[in-house]
Amino acid sequence: MRLTSPAITRASAPIRFTFEGREVEALQGESIAAALSAAGILAFRETAKGAPRGLWCGMGACFDCVVTVDGRAGQRACLVKAEAGMRVDGAPPADPAPLAAAAEASREEACDILVVGAGPAGLSAAIAAARAGAHVVVLDERGEAGGQYFKPLAKSHAHAAPDAQFRQGAALLAEARAAGVTIHHGATVWGGFAPEEIAALVDGAATTFRPRRLILAPGAHERPVPVPGWTLPGVMTTGAMQTLARAQRVSPADRVVIAGSGPLNLQLAYELLAGGVRVAAVVEAAPKPGLAAWRDLLALARSSPDLAWDGLRYIATLQRAGVPVIWGGTILACEGTDRFEALRIATPSGERRIEAGAAALNMGFQPETGLARALGCAQRFATDGPGAEIGRLETETDEEGRSSVAGVFAVGDGAAIGGSRIALARGRLAGLAAAREIGLAAPEDSGARRDLDRAVAFQRALWRIFAAPAFDVAAIADATILCRCEEVTAGDLRAAMAGGARTLAALKKETRAGMGRCQGRMCAAAVARLAGAPAAEAAFAAPRAPIRPIPAAALMREVPEAQIDAPVIEAPAPIAWRSPSVPLAPADRACEVLVIGGGVLGLSTALYLAREGVDVLVADRSEPGLAASTANAGSLHVQLLPYDFGDKAEALGTAGPAAATLPLGPRSIDLWKEIARDAGEACGIRTEGGLMLAETEAEFEWLRGKTAVERGAGIETHVLGANELRDVAPYLAPRFMGAAFCPAEGQIDPLRGTAALLALARRAGARVAGGVAITGISREGAGFAVATEGATIRAGRVVVAAGPWSGQIAALAGVRLPVGGLVQQVIATEATGPLIPHLVAHAGRHLSLKQGPHGHLLIGGAWPGTHDPATGATRNRRTSIEGNLWVAGHVVPAVAGLSVLRAWTGMNVHIDRAPILGEAPGCPGLFAAVTSSGYTLGPVCGRMTADAVLGRERMPADFAIARFG
Known part of the structure; x- marks a missing residue:
């Protein structure tokens, strides 16, 4: 009405x-x-x-x-x-119709101070800074300034006698305009890659802002x-x-x-x-x-x-x-x-x-802290005011709004819940402080401090009057939905917890809670409390770029392959955060075989050993499957990838170590199908074939040499001409000369596949211990004493299956494994109807593209992210997101009609493109199990490792550690 x-x-x-x-x-x-x-x-x-x-x-x-x-x-x-x-x-x-015009050259805009959010805090900060002489730009997602509190009357109506709230909002906006503040309405900030690199969509165009100081005032949402x-x-x-x-x-x-x-x-x-x-x-x-x-x-x-x-x-x-x-x-x-x-x-x-x-x-509010967290601003867990029983993250700041990251301020309800008057006062103090930091003469404001004191006193009294009894999260009925986006119920989460998931990160990957469009805004706090997660930032879903869904078309920007820098990390730092350590049970302090690493390769090894009656223990620093095993896109590769050939100008038709690996792909995919059958679920496995596209005559010639190598290894591959390709894949752009088609390729849902593998390993009798960090490996008689943070594990044999960290683990036993890491990203779009049945790659571009079981397009192709050696955290690069989307849209035009929901990074294994398997020379009883293309090859390499541990199989020389001398 x-x-x-x-x-x-x-x-x-x-x-x-x-x-x-x-x-x-x-x-x-x-x-x-x-x-x-x-x-x-x-x-x-x-x-x-x-x-x-x-x-x-x-x-x-x-x-x-x-x-x-x-x-x-x-x-x-x-x-x-x-x-x-x-x-x-x-x-x-x-x-889907295109959501935005094609992106042009990268737009950049410099300013003294960038304010994100045009509510009370953001406008107040902008006015103060602009009056001090700063060039201030404000970005706000809504069509009108004012935020939730000062939201103006829509242009559909006129008000003859606006109330005090309307009048105050209009006056604040008029002050901002009079001070010379530039306000971009309908502007979506989608990523914070550094304080001086803020990515936004303004007037439909992707723009990177380069401010000298950044003030975050994004407001709050209701819990x-x-x-x-x-x-x-x-x-x-x-x-x-x-x-x-x-x-x-x-x-x-x-x-x-x-x-x-x-x-x-x-x-x-x-x-x-x-x-x-x-x-x-x-x-x-x-x-x-x-x-x-x-x-x-x-x-x-x-x-x-x-x-x-x-x-x-x-x-x-x-x-x-x-x-x-x-x-x-x-x-x-x-x-x-x-x-x-x-x-x-x-x-x-x-x-x-x-x-x-x-x-x-x-029932209260929660600050919009995603951008602050993406920038690394320290957070605190607050439990005061309405909604205290669920709690909320708030950005730590001083009284003038400075965060823990130099040059970044956070004010208003987007930093800490306090209401409009606290937001106005803190916004003014932050705007003045930011202006002073860039060398402008901005006065101290004793009036704003008095206003702040009064507002804080009012808010504290108000919260005491409206102090509601605690909401019992544990009493939520099983049938009640907690994650609105993915329709995950409390019962789904409790079942995952009963299966061993202990943290929000594990629950998210087990149930998809928090993986929808809102990125956990509507469920992360409740899920964390239901799980009994610690009251800390790490208990919440990590913010992803984009912070909000963004049209893929607006971000597409060609990045030449020569500009893709993917540095090898020789000794990647372990991620600082992990699930809480759990004391080793006495029964877990001895085993016949200790597998270090709970990814798909470690779990596969444990599964096949346990099925042979071996007493096997899997020890993982965090929780099983939380690293690359569930951070990848689930491609099931059989074909050689472009970079398996190195410089294409050299020795076309040779692939070095990767060629020896070719027969393993089909064997491993068959094992994945057996794992799915034994687990009683499909695991999202589809093998409708993979295409590698050629856009130029040189690429087409290269495909012919590649397929010759593959056929020589017994892999079925075909070269398709342009007409055949259009019949097989009408969703592709018409620019391709042809493709290599491998019928055995496909995909799997890595979340479901890893969960199925873990369940089967446990069912077979393998013990799995999470939160166990290995600190030392020493010889003890014929076996090993493996030191952890809390106890020593005595094992007859040890399998090192720690992915990119395997070299560091093996070094504890005096064994050198040439294993490093590469940070690689995956992009997920919103779901759409059936579009792409194949696994799609490009002979001359970095691309891996497919449609997942839930309808989302998953886009990858070894585009690099960054690695923080201090914390071990990996992060997206803006240019990698833009370049990856350009290639995807260049290949499949329908991508332009979809929004990007999230992009994430993971640490991938870097080796010489052939698995490193088998017993270490000079260290009998210690085995390596490391491979690239790890999700595809995990089961077969696990099977081979188990056979080697059991003495059944001599590892082929192409995969043995001895090949490194």
Whole structure:
């Protein structure tokens, strides 16, 4: 319904667009979500499992409201403005239209100070810095400045008597413009690669900002309220419903119920009433303030009398209107089938069921810390204020907003929850401090410090009044969804925990929780608490680039192969963070065979040894399968890759050590299929063939030499001409002369494959110990004493299967293994319909492209990331993302119609392209198990290693350690 008010009138004529073929009336300037809500349409789309979804956060953070607009997939209905004649659909398009114009040359923009976010904190900081003489640029994702608190009235309406909140927001924006601040609206910041390298999409063009100082003020989003039915259309956050009401003059229903905790719920109820909506009830989790709260009430009145008066006015208005305010009420469930119908709550006087057409829920806020974390800013785990039982990450800063990273400031609710007045004061202090740091004369501001002190006093008193009882995360019912994007339930997570997953990182890879569009914003805190993870930053899902989904087409930029620098890391540092160490059980302090490393190669070795009755223990520094085994894209390679030939101008048709490895690929893929069969699930295995494309005559000639080598090793490969290629792969661009086609190639879901392998190894009797770091290996009689952080493991034989860290582990026993590491990236797009059945590579470009089992395109090809030797962390390079996407779009034009959801890096093995397997000369009983293309070859190399340990097989000379002398 549309709200009414004598002071607010329509400022634009009605327009019309279609939703699922139905004509919908809208007002120019309002969002698609507002227009649909006004028409009574609350379900915007269906999930992959067929569940209806609508608006949840209302600010573009959750991505639950994505729709298709004029063939463009993944558009957020809460942010996209309605336009006359547009066609809106809930389902993804069969043939996605390009989401952006082709990227041109890389755009860069320098400025003194870059501010991310145009809410109270960001605008206040920008004004202070600009008045001191700084060149200030502000980036904000919304179409209008003001953030959630100062959000202005949409251009669809005019206000004859705006309230104080509207007036203050308009005045702040006018100050910013008068100070000369440049504000880019609709600008998405998608990556922070360094304080002076901030990647954004501005006016549809990819732009890299190079500021001298960076101020982060991205605001906050409302925390999840994981109760049964919270994903129903019609259930949304209080902030989402307030945006509809306050900015768009719309309510999703003529009768609503509001529940949770905090004064925002009271304000929303007051504003809805004024617009003609029936408010069924306001349910407040905190107990009703009694006489003991008088000190806090006095503190509110003393520190911010206007806000205190507003609160009293809201409550008095609700009482006069007969709206029940239920104190001490706990949300039990949202009821309904295809949309919300009723809220079930527990109150001090018993359970109640409140019927309504829509529900607004708010149980506190969580800062948007993704960009700060991507830049390495230190975080703290906060448990004060609403939502304390789940907790939240906040960026550590001093009073002027300086973070732990030089040149980076963080202010407002995006750094620490505190409300608009704290944000205004801290923003001003940060803007002045940043200006001083670049040499400008910026005065101290004692007034801002006084304002800050008053605002902090007000906020502390407010939180004490609205101190809600703890939400028992452990009591969440198994059927309740925790991860909205991937539809992962509490039961799914508990089952993974029962199977051995102990941290959010492991749960994420086991269940896909946190892998959706919102990157864990709506579930990471709840999942971490459910898992009993430590209260620390590492317990949360790591931020990925892009920080938010971004159109692939906007980032595509050609990076010549000659510019791809992938340095070999001779001794990669282990990742500083790992799952908490667990004391070794007495039974795990002795074994016949100790396998060091719980990736696919180590687990495969353990599986085949355990099936032979060997007492085998797998020790992993973190948790099994959390490194390269689940950071790769799951390609099942059989063909030789372009770099297996070295310089193509030399000795075409020779591949050195890689040629000897060729027969292993088909054998290993057959073993993967056996593993899937034995585990009782498909593991996402598809072998529909692999294509390697030739774009030039030289590349086509090279393919002929390559296929000759492969056929000589018994591999079935064919050379296809241009016409044959178009018949086999119509999804490709028409520029290719031909391709090599290998029918045996394909893909696997590495998450499911690793989980299946781990389960089979345990079922066979292998013991798996996580959180065990190896610190020494010494000879003890005929066996070994292997020192760990907490105990010594005595083993008859040792298998080193630690991937790129194998050289360092072997060195503890005096064995040299020439193993290093390469940081490589993978990019995942949003899901789309069936498009690419093959594994696609390019003879002259870095590319590995396929469509995963969930419909996402997975794009790789050995594009490099960076490695931090101090922490062991790996990170994306912006140029690698841009270049990788350009090649993918150059090969498959449909990529331009998809958004990139995330890009990640992992440490890959660097060796001489043939496995290093078998017993170490001069160190009997110590075996190596290392290979590149490790996911493909893991099972077969594990089988060969197990046979070598059992004395059944002499390792071929091409793979033996002795080949290194």
